[in-house]
Each structure stands twice: as C-alpha cells, then as structure tokens.
Amino acid sequence: MKFLDLTKVYIRSGGGGAGCVSFRREKFVEFGGPDGGDGGNGGSVWAEAVEGLNTLIDFRYQQHFFAKSGQGGMGSQRTGKTGDDIVLRVPVGTEILDEDEETLIADLTTPGQRVLLAQGGNGGWGNLRFKSSTNRAPARANPGQEGVERTIWLRLKLIADAGLLGLPNAGKSTFLAATSNARPKIADYPFTTLVPNLGVVGIDGKEFVMADIPGLIEGASEGRGLGDQFLAHVERCSVLLHLVDGTSSTITKDYRTIIGELDAYGGGLADKPRITAINKIDALDPKTLSTRRRALEKATGGKVFAISGASGQGLPDVLRALMAAIQADRAIPEDEQGPWRP
Numbered sequence: 001m002k003f004l005d006l007t008k009v010y011i012r013s014g015g016g017g018a019g020c021v022s023f024r025r026e027k028f029v030e031f032g033g034p035d036g037g038d039g040g041n042g043g044s045v046w047a048e049a050v051e052g053l054n055t056l057i058d059f060r061y062q063q064h065f066f067a068k069s070g071q072g073g074m075g076s077q078r079t080g081k082t083g084d085d086i087v088l089r090v091p092v093g094t095e096i097l098d099e100d101e102e103t104l105i106a107d108l109t110t111p112g113q114r115v116l117l118a119q120g121g122n123g124g125w126g127n128l129r130f131k132s133s134t135n136r137a138p139a140r141a142n143p144g145q146e147g148v149e150r151t152i153w154l155r156l157k158l159i160a161d162a163g164l165l166g167l168p169n170a171g172k173s174t175f176l177a178a179t180s181n182a183r184p185k186i187a188d189y190p191f192t193t194l195v196p197n198l199g200v201v202g203i204d205g206k207e208f209v210m211a212d213i214p215g216l217i218e219g220a221s222e223g224r225g226l227g228d229q230f231l232a233h234v235e236r237c238s239v240l241l242h243l244v245d246g247t248s249s250t251i252t253k254d255y256r257t258i259i260g261e262l263d264a265y266g267g268g269l270a271d272k273p274r275i276t277a278i279n280k281i282d283a284l285d286p287k288t289l290s291t292r293r294r295a296l297e298k299a300t301g302g303k304v305f306a307i308s309g310a311s312g313q314g315l316p317d318v319l320r321a322l323m324a325a326i327q328a329d330r331a332i333p334e335d336e337q338g339p340w341r342p
Contacts, residue, residue, distance in 0.1 A: 003195035005156040005233070007059045014042025014069040014083035016121035016144025019129070022075035023137065034131050035077045039123030039144045040070030043083030047115050049108035053091035054198065056156050067118070070144060073126040080123060088117070090154060093236065097153040105152065109159065109236075117152065121145030155232070158196055160211035161326045163234030165262075166243040167254050168215030171279040173197070174309035175243060176212045179319060196233045203319040208326050211237065218257045228265050238329035239273040239322055244296060246278040246306075251292050252299040273325045277305040277318050 017039025024032030045067055065088060071080030096105040096115065106115040124142030131138055164172040177183060180199030197212045213230040234240060244255050255276070262270040278296055281289055289306065297304045305321070307314035 002057050002060075003055050004057045004060055005055070005158075005196075005230075007056050007154050008063065009059055009088070009152050009154055010064045010149075011045045011086075011088075011118050011152060012066045012149040013044050013118035013120045013147035014067040015147040016040070016042050016123040017070035017072040017080035018143045019124035019126035019141030020073035020075060020078075021127045021139055021141045024076075033136060034127040034138055035075055036126030036128050036141055037073035037075070037078040037080065038126050038129065039073045039142075040080035040082040041123050042070045042120030042144070042147050043067030043085045044116060044120040045086050045088070045118040047088045047090055047094075047096055047106065047108065047117055049092045049094060049111055049113045050089045051092060051111045053089070054156075054158065055091065056094070056154055059088075059154060067120060067147065069147065070120070070123045072144075073123070073141070077126075077128060082123075083120060085120070087114075088154075091156055091158075093157050093159040095155045095157060097155060099151040099153070101153050118148040118150060121147050157235055158198060158211055158233040159209070159236050160198060160234070161208035161238050162201075162210045162322050163237040163240045164210065164212045164243060165234070165240055165258055166215060166279075167217060167245065167257065170215060170243045170245045170254075171309045172212045172215065172243055175241075175279065175307075175315075176210060178309045178312060179315060180210060196230055201319060201322075203316065203323055206323055208323060210241075210322075216258055216261045218260070228261060231262075231265050231267075231269060235267055235269065237272065239275060239325035240269070241318070241322060242274055242276045243279045244276065246280045246289065246292060247283050251278070252295050255296060255299050273329070275305065275318065275321050275325065276300050276302070277307045277314075279307055279309060281306045281313060282308040282311040 019039050020036035022036040024035050065086050067086045068083035070083045073080050092111055094108050122145045124144045127138045127141050166172050176199045180201045199210050200207055201210050211233055213233055248254050293304055305318045307318055
C-alpha cells in the first residue's frame with residue numbers, strides 16, 4: 001500500500017428540494033385547498049476518523065465528493081426525500097485544513113470522531129405552509145437552499161507515543177524491527193526508509209507505539225534529501241529517541257545536525273522530551289565507545305544510552321526510559337484532576 005499524508009479534496013453538499021404548489025382536486029371534497037409539500041433537505045458532507053487506516057491514498061483516486069440534493073415536494077402534502085449524506089473516512093490523526101492550508105477546521109484524534117464539513121441545504125416550503133386566514137389559496141412556494149461547495153486539505157499526522165530521529169543509516173529501522181513486530185526495509189545505503197513506519201513496542205508488560213521516519217540530513221528544512229516533510233508525524237509523540245551512529249567519526253556534528261533541523265522546523269519539536277542513544281556499539285571496541293560516548297554526553301549535556309539494534313545490547317534500558325517518559329506525559333496534572341472519590 002502506498003503512503004500519502006497530504007491531499008486536496010473538493011466537496012459539495014446537496015441543495016434542498018423546491019417546495020410544491022398544489023391544490024386538492026378530489027371529486028366530492030368540499031373546500032379543497034393548498035396541499036403542496038415541502039422539499040427534502042440536501043445531503044451533508046462529514047468526515048469521520050476510523051481505525052485500521054494509516055494513509056490517505058484512497059483520496060488520490062477520488063477527490064470529488066458531492067452529496068445528493070433533496071427531492072422536491074409533491075402534492076397531497078408529500079415531503080420530498082432527503083438527500084443522502086457523504087462520509088469521508090479518514091485515518092485517526094488527520095487534520096482538516098481550509099483551502100489556504102493554514103486554517104485548521106478540525107483535528108480528528110480519536111476513533112469515531114466526526115465533524116461536519118458542509119451542511120446540506122434546507123428544503124423549500126410548499127404552498128400549504130403559506131395558507132392563512134386571509135390567504136386561503138396561496139400560489140407560491142420557496143425554492144430549496146443551495147448547497148455549500150468548498151475545497152479542503154487532508155493532512156495526516158500519525159499518532160505515536162515515541163518517535164525515532166537520526167541521520168540516514170543511523171539504525172532507526174533496525175531498532176524498530178528489533179523492538180517491535182514492524183518489518184521496515186533495512187539496507188546499507190542512505191534513505192532506505194522512504195515513508196514513516198509504525199510499530200508496537202512492548203516492555204515489562206506494557207506497550208507503546210513508536211514511529212520511524214525517514215532520516216534527516218543537513219539542510220532538510222530547505223528541502224534537501226527528503227526534506228522535513230515527515231517530521232509532522234512525530235509532532236504528537238510524547239518523547240523522541242535520537243539515535244546517533246556510533247561508527248561515525250563526526251558523532252557530535254551528527255547530533256547537532258539533527259538538533260539544528262528540529263529548531264528550523266519549529267512546531268515545538270526541539271522542546272519535546274528527548275532521549276539520546278549511541279547506536280551500533282557492537283561494531284566498536286570499548287575504548288572507542290567510551291571516547292565517543294563521553295563526547296556525545298558533553299554535547300547533549302545529559303545521559304547517553306549505548307545500544308545496538310542488531311545485537312540487542314542495551315535495548316531494555318532505553319525502552320524503559322521511553323516508557324517512563326510516555327507515562328509522565330500521559331499523567332493528568334493535579335490541577336486538572338476532578339474531585340476525589342472513594
């Protein structure tokens with residue numbers, strides 16, 4: 001399945017049906033009168049977040065969604081049929097933006113969440129509605145209200161608890177494959193990962209979702225490499241895991257490159273809780289590992305985990321640290337908690 005996280009969609013709600021002008025003409029019915037029914041309402045356009053989807057690829061092949069209009073009213077006080085609604089089923093985590101790609105209409109973050117995108121037009125009144133004590137035979141009816149037509153953007157931000165960051169070939173996909181059931185593509189050349197991958201990671205009987213995004217390079221904020229377009233998929237994460245290739249001779253420069261791209265991207269990513277780990281330690285001798293780990297700790301100003309996604313060294317410790325950061329982020333602050341109950 002191809003991955004698509006941004007698409008334009010054209011929608012239009014249905015117009016309301018026109019009211020009917022009609023009079024009773026039955027034989028032997030004394031004092032007939034107006035009996036025109038109302039027009040039916042037009043169908044509306046909704047968006048609903050559903051489980052089981054992680055791409056917007058369906059909207060590449062169908063981009064126009066037009067709801068049906070309501071049926072016109074009929075004689076004998078019959079109301080026209082209401083037009084059917086259209087529901088856009090999108091993955092959880094989809095943002096709906098206006099045509100300018102900046103104004104946020106809705107953010108669908110929970111399964112089953114729905115939002116009305118275009119209200120269907122109301123049906124017009126039939127002439128029966130205009131009957132009064134002074135106008136016993138009105139010969140007028142209202143037309144139906146027109147539908148709403150608009151252009152929107154759908155932008156997917158995958159929902160994950162933890163996100164993986166690093167340069168190409170830092171070992172992110174290997175780490176995800178070693179700690180979850182995900183099977184991302186792994187190879188010894190840059191940009192093996194071309195689209196984000198999700199995996200469910202378990203540690204000490206608890207689980208969390210981790211996202212692996214394509215590697216960043218210097219200048220990604222200016223469009224180099226694959227750019228920073230996939231950083232949106234780690235915006236919702238509680239914690240970021242920054243993997244640094246331990247076999248690199250420029251380990252501190254590699255670290256600062258990623259931090260610089262996070263600052264350039266904005267969106268509060270640089271301020272998120274971040275755990276740093278030096279990867280591929282199975283390929284380093286103890287002296288080199290110690291030297292590079294100290295250099296990285298000096299650059300980060302904090303603790304640096306030593307791990308190997310290939311051999312599994314140090315993985316439980318870093319997963320526990322991630323789980324602790326996620327639980328801390330999920331905790332409800334005391335000032336937001338409700339009253340104590342037994």
